[in-house]
Amino acid sequence: MVSEHASPLATLGGVDAGGQNVHVAALAEHLARLGHQVDVYTRRDDASLPRVVEMRPGVRVVHVTAGPARALPKDELLPYMTELGDELAREWREHGAPDVVHGHFWMSGLAALRAAAVTGPPVVQTFHALGSVKRRHQRERDTSPAGRADVEAKIARTVTRVVATCTDELAELVRLGVPSSRVSVVPCGVDVTHFRPPRPDDAVPPLQDGRFRMLSVGRLVERKGVDNAVRALPLLPDVELAVVGGPAQEEVRDDPEGRRLWQLACDLHVEDRVRFLGRVAHDDMPAVLRSAHVVVATPWYEPFGIVPLEAAACGRPVVASAVGGMLDTVQDGTTGVLVPPRDALALARAVRSIVDDPDHAVGLGTAARRRAVRRYGWDRVAQQTARVYREVLSAGRVAHVVEEQAV
Incomplete structure (x- = not known):
């Protein structure tokens, strides 16, 4: 695997440390459990x-x-991808090329293709986010290098196979001119043993003044739409909002997005019902998720979205924006509720429908857990990914035989 900016060893919670780091680490681990040897190359x-x-x-x-x-x-790393590709090629010439190279993120794909061109292995590519989608939603706020979308389209048409994480990404790749036959959809996964429903002896953090708890988890960046959850609070007087993400708790109000969200809460006079928990360790996240009555994920756009899966694995209903991967992971009315992005009224109504009906909330959470285990456990995701590798290798062997016969 090549993951130029997202090391599986990184501490999560930074601006560029999130879902991709988790994905690469977990996929590598579970592929190894299937008997494969995995090397992850990172800058x-x-x-x-x-x-x-x-x-x-x-x-x-x-x-x-x-x-x-x-x-x-990560948006400053493009000038170094030629060097990364050359170093990978040198490494593989000296120590033997891998059977398959799997690039994670578009710049990793550039380096992987450069190295593979001189060492021979097929390249599988997962983008994790597409520049065309990012540009569409962030417009002038998009800090990606110029021409990213065009380069991604070339990568997608050059690699042996693209692994998309959701059907929305598949549709975008087809719009970019990539034949659907060259794309396999394999979702991101969740550790369903670490993220699990509460047990009778699990300690549950006390709620302030008996309020219902709405939980938002993610990096403190504007596109994550935490402000939408804050704007819903005036319509939910018996609900508190706990926000996980960003720097340590005592530093959140020094963070630009943390300051913006706090000021918004003060302007709406709901600051007494907003709690910034800051960065929470991975080991502690299941308990935090289980403490919530409802988990909200309200970004403007989201290439996939790990948090809804983690909440589902913990048996918690999710209210999510109807965008990106969450169109796949959240079944509207069955495991949670989908709402339009940037619509605080729709979010408040969805949260209200869950907290006012405990039986409905339990039903959503139970269905969410069942589906997370069945479709998104990392063992299943690793098996699906290994199947893609086998298909790529098998196709290469067939092509080689055909060439030999033609000669």
Whole structure:
């Protein structure tokens, strides 16, 4: 795997550390459990990092020098992808090329294709987010390098197979001119043993003044739409909003988005019902999710969205924006409720329908847990991904035989 900015060893919660890091780490681990050897190549962002770290049996993280050995925003990494590709090629010439290369994110795809061009393995690509979608929704706020969407389309048409994480992404790839036959849909996954429903002996954090708890989890960036949940609070006088994400709790109000959200809460006179919990450790997240009556995920757009899956695995109903991957992961009226993005009234009505009907809430949560286990457990996702690898390798062998016969 090539994951240029999202190391599986990174601490989660930063601006560029989130769902992709979790995806790469979990997929690598579960592929290793199936008996595969997985090397994850990521850009060295700290001079003190060892060259190779054994993350767990069967999974190594290899730090590759490409550009300065310090943390850089991912949107500034494009100039170093040629160097990354050349270093990968050198590594594979010296130590043997992998059977399959799986690029994660568009810039990783550039480096992977450059290295594979001289070492031979097929390249599978997962974009995690498409620049064409990002530009459509963020417009002038999009900080991606110029021409990203065009480069992504070329990558998608060049690699052996694209792995899309949802049907919405498949449709976008087809619009970019990628034949649907070259795309396999394999969703992101969730650890259904770590994220689980509450047990009778689980401690539940007390609620303030007996209020219902609405929980929002994610990076503190504007596109995540946490402000929509804040705007819904005046319509939900018996509901509090807990916000997880961003820096440590004591530093949230020094964060630009944290300050903006706090000011909005003050302007709406709901500041007494908004709690910023800051960054929460991965090990503690299931308990936080289980403490909520309803989990809300209200971004303007979302390539996939891990939080609705984690909430579902914990048996919690989700109210989510009807965008991106959440159109797949949240079944409207069965496991949760889908609402239009940036519609605080629709969000408030959906939350009201859940907190006012405990039996309905339990039914949604039970169905959500069942579906998370059946369709999104990492063991299943790893099996589906390995099947794609086998198909790619098999197609390559068939093509080689056909070429030999033609000669």
